[in-house]
């Protein structure tokens with residue numbers, strides 16, 4: 241059995257059409273190319289596909305923030321709402337200097353597919369602020385977040401659009417957002433955001449959930465390819481909410497994690513890293529390189545000779561330029577959009593299995609759904625229940641994707657898109673094109 245497809249045709253299947261540009265430059269272009277590619281495998285109304293190439297609405301706001309020295313700096317924030325045919329918009333908020341309108345649209349599209357792969361009653365959205373959160377004090381971050389919440393007050397709501405954490409934001413950010421929105425509405429509305437601290441309506445297990453789903457999917461994929469975890473080496477790029485939790489669980493479950501990284505570079509130990517002893521980004525930013533004996537670059541991490549590569553930081557890190565040098569047999573996408581469309585084709589032709597973000601990291605939004613249910617019903621689930629239900633949902637999504645992968649002789653990404661697009665297209669056909 242080959243890794244990228246049950247047949248050796250996967251490279252041809254995912255080869256790009258000659259008139260397509262060589263390397264897309266933005267998340268939205270990558271997302272659109274992935275959509276077109278997957279739609280080719282389906283008998284799906286082309287009008288629905290055309291609709292899905294565009295966001296329903298993009299909110300762009302300016303956010304004046306008083307710095308601690310009394311000066312005012314104005315930041316730009318976005319909320320891209322892609323599709324809501326299956327339910328309210330859902331997706332994270334990112335604080336990062338590279339946030340743009342187009343990045344939010346692409347990330348919002350991926351949220352639509354992710355919620356549909358998981359069969360959650362949500363559509364897709366993503367937002368963010370173009371800011372380096374490391375350059376803000378805690379007070380400045382709070383002022384930025386409260387003002388952003390105020391500017392988005394008509395766009396979000398528990399039945400309209402429900403933000404959550406993403407890169408650069410955390411449970412505290414979500415608590416400020418929930419509080420600012422609730423103050424404007426005059427009542428406490430915990431269901432307006434997810435990923436909050438449990439003390440204000442957050443769910444147990446939410447912070448760990450995207451990393452947990454990466455670990456669960458890695459385990460299932462390794463089983464599928466008859467590769468015991470105890471004989472599997474793993475490199476993880478990024479050591480935050482996704483990367484650190486995935487690395488620690490895989491380490492606990494018997495895999496050997498040989499490399500982890502932060503923004504400055506990677507810690508590398510071929511004998512295996514004791515992941516519990518290295519602080520995650522949330523515990524101490526940039527700790528990985530601070531505590532490393534051997535530091536290699538983030539680019540070197542990507543091409544290490546390991547069995548499993550988990551990119552879990554930024555998008556667009558596996559590109560046409562390095563896809564030929566990826567030595568892992570399995571790439572499990574912890575980050576959103578780490579692989580460009582051109583790199584995808586190269587990896588498929590090389591028989592490297594790429595398990596897409598919309599399946600692998602979907603534990604975050606799945607536990608966000610559990611959190612939303614808990615908030616609406618004013619109930620609180622135990623950590624054990626959350627983790628059990630997450631595992632059940634991840635296994636169900638994995639089975640649905642595996643069924644398409646085996647039946648249609650496509651890549652894992654196309655198989656996941658086929659599951660998602662089929663559900664979304666049926667909903668559009670049933671409701672009409674206008675929701």
Ligand SMILES: NC(=O)C1=CN([C@@H]2O[C@H](COP(=O)(O)OP(=O)(O)OC[C@H]3O[C@@H](n4cnc5c(N)ncnc54)[C@H](OP(=O)(O)O)[C@@H]3O)[C@@H](O)[C@H]2O)C=CC1
Pocket residue numbers: 332405406407408409450477478479480481482483501502503504520521522524525526527538552553554555574575576601602604605
């Ligand atoms: N949080 C969530 O719920 C979900 C997040 N995702 C996706 O996962 C990815 C990571 O998000 P998340 O874990 O939340 O982010 P965090 O902010 O928690 O952590 C990000 C990690 O990436 C590192 N990093 C930052 N820049 C670079 C770089 N240029 N090269 C290598 N490492 C870098 C950071 O290092 P340092 O400590 O030095 O800053 C940190 O370890 C994103 O693509 C996000 O969209 C997907 C699903 C859910």
Ligand SMILES: O=C(O)CCC(=O)C(=O)O
Pocket residue numbers: 330331332333354402403404405406434435576601602604605606608
């Ligand atoms: O939990 C959520 O609502 C969304 C998390 C997220 O942004 C993602 O999965 O990329």
